[in-house]
Amino acid sequence: MIRAEEAVVALVHDLQHAQEFDIPAEQLEAAQDLQRKAQWRLDFVAAENSMGFHAPQEAARILGEAIDYAWCGQLEMAKLQSASH
Incomplete structure (x- = not known):
């Protein structure tokens, strides 16, 4: 249970950071769906x-x-981060 909680929280944090860096919402849809x-x-x-x-x-x-x-979902976020650099 703890491992699942940690994995979900890590993804939520990645999504929050993406919003702080103004990544467009439509690019976050796949990761949000997985979350x-x-x-x-x-x-x-x-x-x-x-x-x-x-x-x-x-x-x-x-x-x-x-x-x-x-x-x-975290892999999707990593793809977005690498594409933005």
């Missing part, structure tokens, strides 16, 4: 209240997806 997907999965496991106790394999799968979406 929403990651956040939704993280929230699903957290809101389920047992933190995956009753179905640990399913919780692990969903958290793995959250991490994957967050890292893909």
Whole structure:
């Protein structure tokens, strides 16, 4: 759970920094979509209240997806940063 949280927070920070540097909103759409997907999965496991106790394999799968979406979002942000330099 913590790894998924850290991955989502890192992506959110990247998105905030991009807005500070005036990167156009339409260029951020792909990363924002990936952030929403990651956040939704993280929230699903957290809101389920047992933190995956009753179905640990399913919780692990969903958290793995959250991490994957967050890292893909960070890759999108890295592409934008390298293109702007």
